[in-house]
Amino acid sequence: MRAIWKGAIAFGLVNVPVKVYSATEDHDISLHQVHNADGGRIRYQRRCEVCSQVIDYSDIEKAYEEDGRTVVLSKDELKSIPAENSHEIEVVQFVPSEQLEPMMFEKSYYLEPDSKSPKAYVLLRKALEDTDRVAIVQFALREKTRLGALRIKDDVLVLQSLLWPDEVREVNFPALDTSIRISAQEREMSAALVESMAADFEPASFTDEYQVQLRQLIEAKLEQGESLDTEETFGAEAGEGGKGEVIDLMEALKRSLDRKRGAESGADTKEADADDDGAHEGGDGKAPARGTSRAKASEGKETTAAKKPAAKGTAKTAAAKSTAAKSGTAKAPAKSTTAKSATAKSTGAKSTAAKSTGTKSSAARARKGA
Template structure:
């Protein structure tokens, strides 16, 4: 890195010489403008409106216009402003970090000790650590007096330039003054959605998708030339994105929760349950292989009875007698018992109604369940 400025932090009567380095850099792909007909580079010229000549940068000065009068300010005159000549970062206050409005943060700079002994630098850093505060400073950089915050990052002092208060616009939106009613259910579901997406922030886990896809487009263009098909390159139609159906707020929350829950269940190797499913749902028996058809109904019934701790025999065979993809109800019929629980389970399952009804009417329920397993258990849950 190359230092862009040298100065000193004035910490009371303590002077801390420092070098200033830009802490951030731009990695965006650089593009320039061309004429679309022949690819010729488009360049801008500094042309004077009075004499129509192209002017060298060294002959350009700055000016201010007011009420029809123009005041030309030469470079030497601008450099004569006292604040511009100051190379001092003056500490004016020490404040709690939570009092700083993030919207005021502008650009960040690293400060390196610029003396043979970094003792004063380390002393200021320790003072900030011990008091758990941020130093508010004033300094001049690039023809502008600036406000800044001095804080610590990885044992290095960081100077963050701040916007002046009058540079932050006031948010005044009449639409927010409307009386909006939020139901308790909406608040509960939104809180549940937030909780399902809660995580520790890791910047390294995010990527600049636009720059990645721009690089992909450039490489495809270099390889294919004008025959480039953007739909084939990106897998979507050009300009597509951001389109979606307009749905109710509650429905959007519900779908979002279902999607998050389904994703986490899939990652854990279990079948995702919708938020509206019954508490006793279990699709464990739906994926049994067809080669153990009669044994599958028995083992599934036993597993269901053991997991619920009740007379859950009525919830095992239904799972084997229905499709794997429709086994969310998780109730199954016992192998030979005709009870009220069996009828209730059969009524609740819209997809397995016929199979369960046949098993309830015939005494040989084991045979019916086995047939259903053999014909429908081809797809695992």
């Protein structure tokens, strides 16, 4: 960044040397004008109305006209104004931040300490932090005396220029003078809609869609040339007008709430499905128990419990059956285990019978030998 101004903050008898930097910048795509017939660049010329000559910037002065009289002011005369030569940011008041009208905020500047020892800078910053106030200042910048607010952002002093009170227009709309009745139900529904959309402000989550789509249009035009099809680039609905006027306020509030709740329900369903998929992928034979726990946590919502066999043991199988029956998602996963148990019993019985037969055979042989 390049400093645009150097000066000092006058904090009582304390002097705080600072450098001033623009805190914001414009990232909009820059477009220029051309002649639509041949693409020739359109340029503006500073042409004199009297002699019709194109005038260099160095030969241009400023003037003021009043009652048919023109007063020409040279650059040197303008620089002689005392306020123009001031490089002091004078602190005049410390006020609570909530007393500042946001509409008065104009442009923001970062202030960097401009001395070998930034102790005075840090002292002023600490004073603002300890008192939880904003410093109101006056300063001159670019041929204008300005009002400003000095506050803190990320341990850096920030100067925000303010509009003068007479620069903020007063407004009086006749339509608001009439008595408009708002019903209790309308207020309740609007409050519910506000609550459903409540969130913490995260600037990084928003995008300048116009600039993104303008870049998309430029890239498509570079690739396709005059054969560009904007419907193909943006979709068939590009260029359609805005929504019609809302006639029934209550109906609009209801539809807004339903749409918001539907969107949230869809998001919850996707999240639940993702959790279930994760449980199946990392399963260890306990998937049905996890599905049952999730069903209890969602208090009666539909759930897709895992379909894996229950854990080993008759007691665990019975517990799984009981839990599945309560959540309404039982699919008899223990059949396989029961069948295996029955098979094992049958096999054991056959083995016992075989042993008994062998014993009888041995006894018979012994009698024959005798």
